[in-house]
Amino acid sequence: MTRIALTPQVFSLISERLKALAEPARLQILDTLRKGERTVTELVEATGLGQANVSKHLRILFTLGFVERRKEGLYVYYALADDSVFQICDIMCDRLGDELKARRKLLAS
Amino acid sequence: MTRIALTPQVFSLISERLKALAEPARLQILDTLRKGERTVTELVEATGLGQANVSKHLRILFTLGFVERRKEGLYVYYALADDSVFQICDIMCDRLGDELKARRKLLAS
DNA sequence: ATACTATATTCCCATAGGGATATATAGAGC
DNA sequence: GCTCTATATATCCCTATGGGAATATAGTAT
Numbered sequence: 001m002t003r004i005a006l007t008p009q010v011f012s013l014i015s016e017r018l019k020a021l022a023e024p025a026r027l028q029i030l031d032t033l034r035k036g037e038r039t040v041t042e043l044v045e046a047t048g049l050g051q052a053n054v055s056k057h058l059r060i061l062f063t064l065g066f067v068e069r070r071k072e073g074l075y076v077y078y079a080l081a082d083d084s085v086f087q088i089c090d091i092m093c094d095r096l097g098d099e100l101k102a103r104r105k106l107l108a109s
Numbered sequence: 110m111t112r113i114a115l116t117p118q119v120f121s122l123i124s125e126r127l128k129a130l131a132e133p134a135r136l137q138i139l140d141t142l143r144k145g146e147r148t149v150t151e152l153v154e155a156t157g158l159g160q161a162n163v164s165k166h167l168r169i170l171f172t173l174g175f176v177e178r179r180k181e182g183l184y185v186y187y188a189l190a191d192d193s194v195f196q197i198c199d200i201m202c203d204r205l206g207d208e209l210k211a212r213r214k215l216l217a218s
Numbered sequence: 219a220t221a222c223t224a225t226a227t228t229c230c231c232a233t234a235g236g237g238a239t240a241t242a243t244a245g246a247g248c
Numbered sequence: 249g250c251t252c253t254a255t256a257t258a259t260c261c262c263t264a265t266g267g268g269a270a271t272a273t274a275g276t277a278t
Contacts, residue, residue, distance in 0.1 A: 149225055160224085161228090164226050168227095184224065185224080
């Protein structure tokens with residue numbers, strides 16, 4: 001398996017995708033989709049965000065391939081494209097756990 | 110191994126850390142550090158960024174625990190704290206590979 | 219003390235992006 | 249055709265943030 005080389009252009013592409021994920025509102029949307037596909041309105045209700053903003057967030061997530069869409073009459077169903085988001089969340093959660101541990105150790109000293 | 114629950118507060122913490130990584134300049138700095146510890150000046154030379162900006166980026170990366178620092182006389186040596194950044198880059202590169210593959214398939218049809 | 223170097227910080231500017239509101243588009247049903 | 253609903257887009261406001269220049273700070277050397 002050949003890895004893509006980490007050139008500045010690739011960093012730019014990675015950064016663009018990380019920016020898409022580095023937003024609590026979008027993480028919340030993706031987390032909701034983890035339970036299964038949802039319409040925009042359902043996502044609005046689940047997240048408490050405004051409809052226009054949910055649409056904008058979904059557009060970003062769709063453009064960068066994090067969600068898929070399926071139109072059915074008036075409704076548009078969005079679904080997770082893959083689980084890479086949560087692989088990344090797991091890595092970050094491990095870091096958070098380590099931070100906590102380090103802080104506790106510091107307090108204990 | 111108990112996982113941290115993905116609450117809105119946790120998403121906010123994750124998002125804060127992803128924002129730190131979602132910046133080409135900082136990815137470039139981290140990539141340079143992959144080869145070993147470097148002084149600020151060396152990072153300025155390696156990245157072509159201004160000294161003030163490198164210092165600012167390093168401050169962010171240090172605050173969020175992505176780099177460590179070691180002072181030695183006038184110099185401050187920065188080093189990678191762990192490899193989670195590149196675990197994430199790997200995930201993103203896999204995604205980029207898939208995107209390429211999908212685009213090729215689309216062109217072939 | 220002064221002079222020099224490495225790093226950090228501050229200030230300013232310009233841009234990007236999120237939220238709210240209003241409007242536009244698309245499809246269903248009558 | 250008209251109306252209603254779901255989604256998308258446009259506009260405005262405001263904040264956050266990256267880059268550059270200047271300045272401050274810290275350490276070395278003489």
